[in-house]
Amino acid sequence: MKELVFENIVCGYGDTMVLRGVSGRVAPGRVLGVLGRNGVGKTTLLRALAGFLPLAGGQVQWAGRDLRGVAPHRRLAQGIAYAPQEEVVFAELSVQENLWLHLPERQGDRYAALLAQFPRLAERMGQRAGSLSGGERKLLSFTRTLGLRADLSLMDEPTEGVQPENIERMAALLRQRCDEAGAAFIVVEQNLSFLMSVADDVLVLDHGDCVLQGAVSTLAREALEAHLVV
Ligand SMILES: Nc1ncnc2c1ncn2[C@@H]1O[C@H](COP(=O)(O)OP(=O)(O)OP(=O)(O)O)[C@@H](O)[C@H]1O
Ligand SMILES: [Mg+2]
Known part of the structure; x- marks a missing residue:
């Protein structure tokens, strides 16, 4: 079974x-x-899991194998995709080129069902990705990541700046990948409604420590909100 398990991860930048x-x-x-609030380490956790930051302590196992020293592109080959918070698309390439960049062969149907949900994106296939709005670039990154059909996708604030109706469609597509294909996701979010509609479990970070963890069904929204207000 392809399960990701991370234990006692210690990680940072330089001596911090x-x-x-x-x-x-x-x-x-x-x-x-x-x-978690801004700056508590959410992105750092995803970077560590994606292989972009070395661990100072702890371990990450994927399908029972230690991922220590495994480079990001090797992790992708093993079924772990990553959609970062910043620099989510290649601005100089077209929308279409962004979608196909990481895929060895162009199977026509790969994005059809996804793009049917996001017609505005579908209309812009020939445009430079850099001409898209911030929210549209997030949507492009989300679409590309789902199109990879990875076993596990790490998504850093996928709904940031995205229109509400598209956020609902993102939630439905994400759940569909889980329920029909058995895909797994780790999703960093500030949008609590979106998160609670897609997540089975949550992990709340505060200043580099996990302060709350459990099944969404057992946690009150107020308890989660209390960790987000400044
Ligand atoms: N490249 C870096 N070099 C040094 N410090 C960094 C670097 N990137 C992030 N940090 C610091 O690490 C801490 C955690 O940052 P991180 O980006 O993981 O937080 P976050 O929870 O994702 O925040 P946000 O909600 O704003 O995205 C912050 O104090 C940040 O300033
Ligand atoms: Mg972040």
Whole structure:
């Protein structure tokens, strides 16, 4: 079974440790939501899991194998995709080129169902991705990541700047990938409604520590909100 398990992750930049022993797991068909105020280490956690930051402590296992030292592109080949918070698209390439960049062959139907949900994106296939709005670029990044059909996708604030009706469609598509294909996701979000509509479990970070963790069904919205207000 392709489960991701991370234990006591310690990680940071230079001498500054941002994560101070964070643990969690995500099984096939499930969504782990990661919440927390600005600057608490959410992006750092995803970077570490994607292989862009070395661990100072702890370990990450994927399908029972230690991922230590495995480069990001090797992790992608093993079924772990990553949609970063910033620089989500290649601005000089067209929307279409952005979608197909990471795929060895162009199977025509790969994006058809996804683009049917986002007609405005579909209309802009020939445009430079850099001409899209911030929210549209997020949508492009989301579409590309789902199109990779990875076993596990790490998504950093996918709904930032996206229109509400498209956020609902993103939630439906994401759940569909879990429920029909058994895909797993770790989703960092500030949008609590979106997160609660897609996540099975949540992990709340505060200053590099996990301060709350559990199944969404057992956690009150107020308890989660309390960790987000400044
Ligand atoms: N490249 C870097 N070099 C040094 N410090 C960094 C770097 N990137 C992030 N940090 C610091 O690490 C801490 C955690 O940052 P991180 O981006 O993981 O937070 P976040 O929870 O994703 O925040 P946000 O909600 O704003 O996206 C912050 O104090 C930040 O300033
Ligand atoms: Mg972040």
